[in-house]
Amino acid sequence: xxxxxxxxxxxxxxxxxxxxxxxxxxxxxxxxxxxxxxxxxxxxxxxxxxxxxxxxxxxxxxxxxxxxxxxxxxxxxxxxxxxxxxxxxxxxxxxxxxxxxxxxxxxxxxxxxxxxxxxxxxxxxxxxxxxxxxxxxxxxxxxxxxxxxxxxxxxxxxxxxxxxxxxxxxxxxxxxxxxxxxxxx
Numbered sequence: 001x002x003x004x005x006x007x008x009x010x011x012x013x014x015x016x017x018x019x020x021x022x023x024x025x026x027x028x029x030x031x032x033x034x035x036x037x038x039x040x041x042x043x044x045x046x047x048x049x050x051x052x053x054x055x056x057x058x059x060x061x062x063x064x065x066x067x068x069x070x071x072x073x074x075x076x077x078x079x080x081x082x083x084x085x086x087x088x089x090x091x092x093x094x095x096x097x098x099x100x101x102x103x104x105x106x107x108x109x110x111x112x113x114x115x116x117x118x119x120x121x122x123x124x125x126x127x128x129x130x131x132x133x134x135x136x137x138x139x140x141x142x143x144x145x146x147x148x149x150x151x152x153x154x155x156x157x158x159x160x161x162x163x164x165x166x167x168x169x170x171x172x173x174x175x176x177x178x179x180x181x182x183x184x185x
Contacts, residue, residue: 002101004114007127008170008177011119011147014138018157019117020075022133024082025167026115031083034172037112038079038087039104043094043120043143062092062100066107075117085112098124113172119143122150128177129170133157152179 008026012019020040027036067076067087076087088107092100097120108114114127120143122130132144132151137159140148148154156163169180 001126002098002124003126004105005128005176006112007114007116007125008129008131009116009118009122009125009127010131010133011117011122011144011151012133012135012157013140013144013148014135015141017133017135017138018162019133020078022131022155022162023075023115023117024078026170027079027082027084029167029170030113030172031085035109035112036084037108037114038076038082038084039114039116039118040075040079040087040089041097041116041118041121042089042091043097043118044092045094045143061096062090062103064100064104064107065089065091079115084115085109094120097121101125113177119147122147129179131155133162135159136163 010019010023023038027038030036065088067080067089071077076089079087088104090100090104101124123146129152130150132148132154134154135157155165171178171180
């Protein structure tokens with residue numbers, strides 16, 4: 001397990017559960033005072049083409065894409081629009097996620113706070129905070145089951161909005177992400 005300071009990870013129990021929305025809200029909330037880097041991880045497991053489009057057949061073990069300008073309204077574009085100074089999108093075969101992370105780490109600004117979308121990354125990284133979004137309308141995917149117990153807190157999502165969640169309860173204190181124990185409204 002790798003400890004990464006200044007990182008908050010947002011995961012979800014299902015697709016289309018508001019990961020990018022929550023990550024972007026966190027970025028927007030903090031980017032006025034702190035430098036924020038957005039990261040999206042697409043860990044490709046066998047049979048995942050329905051989740052990640054036609055990238056299951058990666059020729060490489062992983063690809064790291066840096067994004068500094070918006071284009072096609074992808075997750076990383078939305079993070080930039082929210083105020084991230086830069087974003088990275090990693091597409092990695094699941095078994096090579098650690099290799100991709102080791103290549104990414106030296107590319108990151110040491111002064112930047114990191115907001116990352118991923119379930120799989122939580123299996124190899126201990127961040128400051130791990131938030132799991134529970135989609136109340138969908139079955140829990142396998143990658144979420146594997147990390148759900150390690151969430152610092154969960155946020156319920158009803159398909160349209162987050163339920164009883166107050167983003168102002170997330171803080172940056174003493175150079176790391178923290179949260180108030182009572183994060184609900």
